Amino acid sequence: QQPVQSPQAVILREGEDAVINCSSSKALYSVHWYRQKHGEAPVFLMILLKGGEQKGHEKISASFNEKKQQSSLYLTASQLSYSGTYFCGTRVTGANNLFFGTGTRLTVIP
Amino acid sequence: EAQVTQNPRYLITVTGKKLTVTCSQNMNHEYMSWYRQDPGLGLRQIYYSMNVEVTDKGDVPEGYKVSRKEKRNFPLILESPSPNQTSLYFCASSSKPQMFSGNTIYFGEGSWLTVV
Numbered sequence: 131q132q133p134v135q136s137p138q139a140v141i142l143r144e145g146e147d148a149v150i151n152c153s154s155s156k157a158l159y160s161v162h163w164y165r166q167k168h169g170e171a172p173v174f175l176m177i178l179l180k181g182g183e184q185k186g187h188e189k190i191s192a193s194f195n196e197k198k199q200q201s202s203l204y205l206t207a208s209q210l211s212y213s214g215t216y217f218c219g220t221r222v223t224g225a226n227n228l229f230f231g232t233g234t235r236l237t238v239i240p
Numbered sequence: 241e242a243q244v245t246q247n248p249r250y251l252i253t254v255t256g257k258k259l260t261v262t263c264s265q266n267m268n269h270e271y272m273s274w275y276r277q278d279p280g281l282g283l284r285q286i287y288y289s290m291n292v293e294v295t296d297k298g299d300v301p302e303g304y305k306v307s308r309k310e311k312r313n314f315p316l317i318l319e320s321p322s323p324n325q326t327s328l329y330f331c332a333s334s335s336k337p338q339m340f341s342g343n344t345i346y347f348g349e350g351s352w353l354t355v356v
Contacts, residue, residue: 171347232282
């Protein structure tokens with residue numbers, strides 16, 4: 131039930147944009163997005179619930195397409211502080227567990 | 241301050257020597273969970289607990305045990321550790337999943353475990 135994330139890694143220059151995708155083979159109730167710096171705990175970014183909502187957090191936003199069972203995380207005008215590994219976590223409809231993808235390593239360079 | 245506390249943070253142990261990684265949360269959360277993180281594999285769930293005395297297997301439960309005797313604590317037990325259990329372990333907690341709301345999962349700082 132592990133969701134699939136793409137790309138696995140991306141390198142950006144400061145100010146560039148990136149999109150990270152997360153897809154599931156099962157119907158989703160919610161999608162969570164986290165960012166993790168090396169050796170640290172994952173830090174919560176946002177939750178999206180079924181209903182196709184979109185959320186924003188400064189220059190980081192996300193969408194959730196319930197029909198396609200996928201979510202995308204959008205990072206605009208990237209900053210050095212955005213570097214890290216981004217994980218999506220998915221909760222399947224009717225289940226209580228949260229399954230995480232394998233992560234997308236984002237590196238922002240000057 | 242709301243937090244999830246794990247101990248030890250770093251441990252090197254030998255094959256077969258039983259060990260316990262403790263996890264405690266101060267947010268009165270019903271749901272607690274253990275994950276292991278390995279390069280290229282992301283976070284994989286070991287066990288989770290919906291409430292006191294209620295535990296269930298996650299994706300990779302083999303070689304691990306858990307118990308949930310109190311709401312705040314959820315220790316992870318490795319009865320006979322092996323080198324393939326060398327990993328970074330995270331404990332996490334959240335309030336009980338509700339049908340029509342999302343619940344943030346709070347992670348502990350992680351425990352680096354090496355089994356030689």
